[in-house]
Amino acid sequence: MQVNAFADEAFKGNPAAVCLLEGEDVNGADERWLQSVATEFNAPMTAFLSRTTHAAAAAAPPRFHIRWFSPVTEVTLCGHATLAAAHFLFTAVLIAAEDGDDMMAEFVTKSGMILAAKKVPAPVLQSQVSSSTCPAFIELDFPICT
Template sequence: MQLPFFHVDAFTQKTLQGNPAAVIPLTAWLDDALLQKIAAENNVSETAFFVPTDKGFHLRWFTPTTEVPLCGHATLAASSVIFNELGFDKNLIHFETQSGELIVLKKGDDIIMDFPTKAPKPCPIPAGLSEALGVPILETHENHFVLCVVKNEQDVLNATPDHNALAKIAPGEFILTARSRDYDFVSRCFAPGHGITEDPVTGAAHCVSAPYWADKLGKATLRARQVSMRGGDVTCTLKGNRVELMGQCSLFLKGTIFL
């Protein structure tokens, strides 16, 4: 068996920046265990698989260790492959996913994803969280991710997370965030429970952080920067219970998987 393979850097205009994702178009679904093995072999934070449907595509995402219900950067990467590499002649894609229908629009070089918001609710700061992240946490909010607010951008940059300690505090993912001088907000994202220490740029996390900062700053459109080592830019626009995440992609590699 041979499968087409694309390696795409998402939320960036330049290769070797942003968040790398593997994208594998399929004509029909393979066994889930095989999909997971392929994702583990790729060993990037997410591998996106999709098959055609009558309306568009059925899209799924796998980390090296598990399937996840939503992934922004791999959706952006898959959309870039469909728009630019597969002869798709429309500027709108309908994806069927575990998180419902996702609609993606191509506008020039920009790709705009229409995602559900996941506005977080305040929660007590978990015991040991500041120590596990290495910076003082001012407040926490939760909705799939634990949103950890710190004093300023420098605290986000200075964080030195203990990933084993984080995994014991909560099994999911952590967003570390603060206001920024050059952007509306910055963030970093850690997911030790999913086999990912630090994710370079996390679209799904902005479904959580964008509603929080939109409420704090009183604005619907926000410029965000994920300040990981690779870094990436996300423009977030709140529209009711949906959020549009806009970014660009850069194709790094394409080839063939042999099974």
Template sequence: MRLAFHQIDAFTQQPFSGNPAVVYRLDTWLSDNLMQQIAAEHNQAETAFVVREGEHWHIRWFTPAAEVPLCGHATLAAAHVLFEVYGEPGERLAFTCKSGALAVSRETDRLVLDFPVARVADVPVSAELERALGVPVVAAQQGNELLAVLESEQAVRACRPDFVALAQLPGLGVIITAPGEQHDFVSRYFAPAIGINEDPVTGSTHCLLVPYWAKRLGRNELKAFQCSARGGELHCRLEGERVKIAGHAILVASGTLHL
């Protein structure tokens, strides 16, 4: 069996920046075990698999270690592949996944993710969280991810966490965030429990970040930057119970997997 794949750098216009994802457009689903093995072989933050089901595309995402319920950058990558490589018509792609209905639209030269707002609750700042991050935490929220608010962009950039300790905390991963110096807010995302010490640019975490910063700053249009080593810029908008996340994507590699 031969399967075509395409590697995309998402949330960037330049190769070797943003967040890489591998995309497979399949005719029918492979076994869960085989998809996990393929993701481990590519060893990227996410490998996305899409299968057409009626008018929608069913999408699933795998890290090298586990399947995840939602992923932004790999959805952006999948939409770029479907539009630009396979020539899908129209300006909007509808997706279904474990987290519900998603969509990606073309707006000028950007792709725009349409994701659900993530449900979170305020939680006390624990000593375990501060020890794992090695920096003071101003406030915290807990949902599928643990959100930690720091004092400044400098604190976010300087954070050198203990990944073993982070993996023991509740949730899929830990987001750190603070007001930005040139952006409305900045963030980083650590998920060692699912095989990703630090993700370069994470669309799905902005389902928590955008509602938090929209409320704190008093406006719904926000410009964000994820200040990982590769880095990436996200243009965000809160619309009721949905978060719109816009960014660019670029094809960097294509190939064939031989099984």
């Protein structure tokens, strides 16, 4: 699926392709195949996801492995593709499992960093009649590296 990050309409924002690998760990996937798929999408970035198999507490958010590929190489971190991946999960994958604006997901990078995404209500602007006219936002929490 292609998602336009930082936009609320088609052909705006920063595009990223998102691929959920079912039944396969993205970290064990053939890197040449991942790169070929990213090259075929030809989006600025492609995020590949797979569910983790860690034993999480019942209240823990779902966790996914994530890797990012440009059309020519793998990259270590990509914010807009992570945002696109969270949007994809919140609208197409996790919507049946959770309801409401408090949905969360965690992403485990190839290096082991954990990135968090949370669906939050959009702020109500003075020009809006009510919060129901504004879509939800996604908040990303990335670790600080020094």
